[in-house]
Amino acid sequence: MSYLRNPVKAPRVSGLALKAFVNTLESAVGSPVLEKLVRDSGIDRWRELSAGDAPPLQYPLPPGAPAAEPQSPTEQAARAIAAQPVKSERETVGAYVRAYREGDTNPVAVACRLNATIDHLERGAASMGWFIARKPDDVLRAAEDSAARLRRGRALSVLDGVPVVLKDEVDLAGFPTTLGTRFRNQVASVDSTVAARLKAAGALILGKANMNEIGINPIGLNPHHGVARNPWNRGHITGGSSSGSAAVVAAGLCPLSIGADGGGSIRIPAALCGIVGLKATWGRIPETGVPPLCWNVGHVGPMGLTVDDVAAAYALLAGPDGKDLVSQGQPPHHLSGYERADLTGVRLGICWPYFEDASPDVVARCKEAVRALTAAGATVVEVPAPDLNTVLWTHSCIILSEMAESMLPHSREHASDFGLDSRTNLAIGRHFRATDLVHALRHRHRLTRELLAVMAGVDVLVTPSTATTAPLIPEGTLPDGESNLPVVDALMRFVREGNLTGFPALSVPAGHDSAGLPVGLQLMGRPYEEHLLLRLGRVVERATSARTPAVHVTALR
Structure with missing residues (x-):
């Protein structure tokens, strides 16, 4: 099949025009308008495309290669951090471990410094918009407990005393999980599995990060909690929907955060903010305590300053919990071969017309990353x-249908509580037919099966993470924002297939464009082969010079 991408021709709409458009979609005459909208966007060809013999069930994901070096999660995390360069100036997890061990600082001093710094960054008109909720006193108490353990030589893991931030899509006991809305204020009584595992590892959870409302858009503009601004240039977006989760890591507030990814929502902001983001295999990291928004394509996972940081978090977070059905039955996770920089025998699958369908700076930086991988022995x-x-409409139908259903109880009575971009997408989700959803699930099965066949001949698929670096924030349209489908397409072009199939994918920094904004490279692997993606990501990372964003803080000194 030759490469073909239908151009997005929809105009940018904002202000009164956008409000009128949304009101029309939600009115009695909205159905024909919606049908014309999806038809003009190319849905008819997809509706007529046969799914062959594929049933509307996910194709069973193969178990992957067994662990050659079985270790406990805590041992794996320690191993990943032990691989970090000792002389790095970056405040990685390893830097925290060394600073605490050598007595340069302690978790209490770090917590006090970070609490004060966040107060400053989130104050007034100059707010960076990175947090939705915080409890500084709780952070300080957790830091005191961590400091006591470290004094006794009883660290729970390499994350003991290390600051972490959670996307406000993940339950944290005592905090509301707003999903970026203004109406969902129920306080979680129990930690999500991810939060519980971080607490068991001794991490200091600084608070809940801002996100695109219900994770339905990859831009990062929230009309209720403010715009999450990019630390590289506060006039540019962070990407979304895990917007605040990416920004806080890039800005130095923590070496790790948690995001969630139903359509690139970890990898897009990771790329635009110059950090590492892992969307592990579907179900690899349990979603227990993550309110369901998109059951068939959703993932929760780590975002970090470096690949080693993300590998350590992955080691501690992955594995079934007995409550998440999708997470059960997976093979043990591991970091087999993780430190090996020699990539001899590793095959990189690239479709060059697809790879090159991005801005010139993005293509150039990503080609440099490919050269680093081939210089290490990969072919x-x-x-x-x-x-x-097919990928676009299959993914769009599944995620928007599921999000529309999950929000249906509220949108029936209080549709105007949602932002305009959410209302647009929810209206489209409600417009899809039952036959569309079954058709999409069948194509998901077919696409998964076909992608496994492609990957029988390669080990990873390589593309840019996004087709563009961080676009400008449309300041004149705030707080409601705008509808800008060409930007959405540029951000999501390379990420949808990973969500549809459930295959793991890693975004790793690959340099910067001419304006100094970060570029990300995406590596997508076979199911349960996260260890290989992380291994390749380390090679790219070590070949790429690190820079410091314009808005940056230090916690250890």
Whole structure:
């Protein structure tokens, strides 16, 4: 199949025009308008495309290679951090471990410094918009407990005393999980599995990060909690929906955060903010305590300053919990071969027309990253082009249908409580037919099966993470924002397939464009082979010079 991407021709709409458009979609005459909208966007060709013999069930994901070096999660995390360069100036997890061990600082001093710094960054008109909720006193108490353990030589893990931030899509006991809305204020009584595992590792949870409302848009503009601004240039977006989770890591407030990814929502902001983001295999990290928004494509996972930081978090977070059905039955996670920089025998699958369908700076930086991988011994194998129209509509139908259903109890009575971009997407989700959803689930099965066949001949698929670096924030349209489908397409072009199939994918920094904004490279692997993605990510990372964003703080000194 030759590479083909249908251009997005929809105009940018904001202000009164956008409000009128949304009101029309939600009115009695909205159905024909919605049908014209989706038809003009190319849905008819997808509706007529046969799914062959594929049933509307996810294709069983193969178990992956067994662990060659079985270790406990705590041992794996320690191993990842032990691999970090000792002389790095960056405040990685390893830097925290060394600073605490050598007595340069302690968790209480770090907590006090970070609490004061966040107060300053989130104050008034100059707010960076990174947090939705915080409890500084709770952070200080957790730091005191951590400091006591460290004094006794009883650290719970390499994350003991290390600051972490959670996306406000993840339950944290005592905090509301707003999902970025203004109406969802129920306080969680129990920690999510992810939060519980971080607490068991001794991490200091600084608070809940801002996000795109209900995770339905990859831009990062929230009309209720403010715009999350990019620390590289506060006039640019962070990407979304895990917007605050990416920004806080890039700005130095913590070396790790937690995001969630139903359509690139970890990888997009990771790329635009110059950090590392891992969307592990579907179900690899349990979603217990993450309110369901999109059951079939959603993932929760770590975002970090470096690949080693993310590998340590992955080691501690992955594995079934007995409550998340999708997480059960997976093989043990591991970091087999993680430190090996020699990539001899590793095959990189690249479709060059697809790879090059991005801005010139993004393509140039990502090609440099590919050269770093081949210099380490990997070889490039050309692979077929993806059918982007099928991927687009299959993913859009599943995620928007599921989000519309999950929000239906509220949108029936209080549709105006949502932001305009959410209302647009929810209206489209409600407009899809039952036959559309079954058709999409069948294509999901078919696409998964076909992608496994492609990956029988390669080990990873390589693309840019996004087709553009961080666009400007449309300041004149705030707080409601705008509808800008060409930007959405540029941000999501390379990420949808990973959500549809459930295959793991890693975004790793690959340099910067001419304006100094970060570029991300995406590596997508076979199911349960996160260890290989992280291994390749380390090679790219070590070949790419690190920079410091304009808004940056230090916690250890």
